[in-house]
Amino acid sequence: MTPEKKNQRRLRNLALLSLLLLLVGGTFAFQAFNQRAINDRLRENIPGGRVHDYYNRDTENKDVFVENYGNVPLMARIRLSEFMEKRSAGDTDFTPIVGGTIRDQVNTWTVMRPSETNLNTRVGDSAAFNTYSNLTFGWSRSGQDAPWFMPTFNRDNQDLMTASAGHARDWLTSTATDGVTDGATHPGDGTDAYWSSGDSFDNSGPVWPGEEVSHDAAQNLQQDRAPMTISQWAALPNNLKVGNFWVIDHQTGWAYWANQLQAGETTSYLLDAAQMTAAADNIPGEYYYGIHVDGQLISPDRINDFLAADPNYTHHADLSDFLTAVQNGSIDNNWGNPGPDDNVQPDQINFSIMAPGTIFTMAGEQYRYLENQGGGNHLIIRNNIITHVSFPNTNQRLTDYYNDLDSSVRAMIQPVSIPSPAPSVAHGDIVFIGDRWLPTNLNDFPQVAADMTRVDSSGSPQAFILSLADLVHLSGPGRAFPSHTERGFIVNENLTHWSWLRTPGAHPGYMWSVLGGGHITGFRDVGHSNLWGGLRPALIVRQ
Numbered sequence: 001m002t003p004e005k006k007n008q009r010r011l012r013n014l015a016l017l018s019l020l021l022l023l024v025g026g027t028f029a030f031q032a033f034n035q036r037a038i039n040d041r042l043r044e045n046i047p048g049g050r051v052h053d054y055y056n057r058d059t060e061n062k063d064v065f066v067e068n069y070g071n072v073p074l075m076a077r078i079r080l081s082e083f084m085e086k087r088s089a090g091d092t093d094f095t096p097i098v099g100g101t102i103r104d105q106v107n108t109w110t111v112m113r114p115s116e117t118n119l120n121t122r123v124g125d126s127a128a129f130n131t132y133s134n135l136t137f138g139w140s141r142s143g144q145d146a147p148w149f150m151p152t153f154n155r156d157n158q159d160l161m162t163a164s165a166g167h168a169r170d171w172l173t174s175t176a177t178d179g180v181t182d183g184a185t186h187p188g189d190g191t192d193a194y195w196s197s198g199d200s201f202d203n204s205g206p207v208w209p210g211e212e213v214s215h216d217a218a219q220n221l222q223q224d225r226a227p228m229t230i231s232q233w234a235a236l237p238n239n240l241k242v243g244n245f246w247v248i249d250h251q252t253g254w255a256y257w258a259n260q261l262q263a264g265e266t267t268s269y270l271l272d273a274a275q276m277t278a279a280a281d282n283i284p285g286e287y288y289y290g291i292h293v294d295g296q297l298i299s300p301d302r303i304n305d306f307l308a309a310d311p312n313y314t315h316h317a318d319l320s321d322f323l324t325a326v327q328n329g330s331i332d333n334n335w336g337n338p339g340p341d342d343n344v345q346p347d348q349i350n351f352s353i354m355a356p357g358t359i360f361t362m363a364g365e366q367y368r369y370l371e372n373q374g375g376g377n378h379l380i381i382r383n384n385i386i387t388h389v390s391f392p393n394t395n396q397r398l399t400d401y402y403n404d405l406d407s408s409v410r411a412m413i414q415p416v417s418i419p420s421p422a423p424s425v426a427h428g429d430i431v432f433i434g435d436r437w438l439p440t441n442l443n444d445f446p447q448v449a450a451d452m453t454r455v456d457s458s459g460s461p462q463a464f465i466l467s468l469a470d471l472v473h474l475s476g477p478g479r480a481f482p483s484h485t486e487r488g489f490i491v492n493e494n495l496t497h498w499s500w501l502r503t504p505g506a507h508p509g510y511m512w513s514v515l516g517g518g519h520i521t522g523f524r525d526v527g528h529s530n531l532w533g534g535l536r537p538a539l540i541v542r543q
Helices: 124-129 228-236 299-305 320-328 391-404 468-472
Strands: 017-023 028-031 047-057 059-069 076-089 133-139 163-168 200-202 214-216 246-248 254-255 270-274 285-298 360-364 365-374 376-383 489-493 494-505 510-514 522-523 534-537 537-543
Touching: 017 299, 047 285, 059 076, 059 285, 076 124, 076 133, 076 299, 076 320, 124 214, 228 246, 228 320, 254 320, 285 299, 299 320, 468 494
Parallel strands: 047 163, 494 534
Antiparallel strands: 017 028, 047 059, 059 270, 076 254, 076 285, 133 270, 200 214, 246 254, 360 365, 365 376, 376 537, 489 494, 494 510, 510 522
16 A cells, blocks of 8 residues: 655746737737636645564464554564573572563563574574574465454554554553463454454454454565565665565664555564474473563654664664665665666566656566555556557457566566446546646546556456546656656657557547647547557556
8 A cells, every 4th residue: 555745736826918919900908817726735644553463372473563554654663672581390489591681670671682694593692592482583474475464443643552462462551471461452362374364353342442443454565575684684785675574783683674664554574483492391390481572663754763872782884874775765866776778577676666757677578667556566557658559459458468478577467457438537527737737626526536546356467558547646746757758658759659548538439548748638539549659558566
């Protein structure tokens, strides 16, 4: 689900026009004072995020991740601390395995700090836990999509409560450290894959803290790569340094999400399990083991909050570069991806850092990147026009185009549902700002305005034509089509290509289309077919 940027709206004052025309037989005077238009929007930016902790002590499942339930991007980090003490049979007192740590004082627990080259090996004081506990970082299941979770019902962004399920206990509701006291704040028993597609939960009552509403299960983001240390991150190619994965500063123990978490998105798992070893099971007596999860969320303009001095540890030297890369969406100014004419495979492209309007070549086909739609879904369009295609032939040509794509590209294409016919609007009913640039009154035609292409699991993977609403949404400063020139297709100084939109004009036999110069018109005859224009297929791909 991509974040929506505010458009800068300007009050456009048209020049006062005064014409004096001398006509044969007399004089005609004309004045048009103060022709004015306003385009504005009132929108409240509401940040909101929640750390989820699903734990089941019987199965040793432990799922830790972050949800962005607000409408603006966030940056996230999490730090894990461990505590363990044991008592031999017949002894009165427990002995902590790390000196100076106290069960009831979480601030004394040992920060989990991994080796610089291996997350599965703890170092420093944290090394004492290697013998007794194995932590599983990230989430990976062969042939499976990302896991499902139940979105938080607690959407009070001033509330520091976590969404803790099963045997996990939120620290605000229960500070007990006896291994049995309840303190959950969220539905579920904490077992692996408790939630799945189609599940829902009605929080009327409320049963759990938060709003008395019903939520459907949602899906975590698929991790681009397994969690890694910041030294391993520094060795990545620049075009892969921002994406959907966790990076742990092994010097401080803080784990950072390596991308801005967009509105409605939820990270992949930082932690997937915490399993005790045979050495723990063979302790002659009893033991207590606990993990404390500390989550922090900021808006992307506040990265200095994450760079503030840590009283006990020193941030890694690359942390500033890392946070700046996440803040900017890339590690450098050219976005780090291959050049427009470099023919690469999909796994060599990082869509999550690609700027709208970027031209790239993938598996032998050149595309323009249009939009990050969130949830790992990205809207792209063929950069060139397939000519000699009348509108009645578009469905067959789209099918042929899809079937001819490289298999590596087809594997990424997401299902959509395309209305046939799409909602229509007459050219004459549209009021334009600029020279047939953007409609000012598209919302007066709600069915047309709502025809925007998004992933729809009830549809099928396919190539499609943009709607008028799609095109309007993608046009403007900072978007895929920032100008007439970028929206059209100029072959050379003497030739431009027009392309179909799927929105019909109100009159039978006419469709909306984009002219070669980027202007839009609702007067294209459906039978029109020539070497100057035709079909421009679009795709939604998931990475």
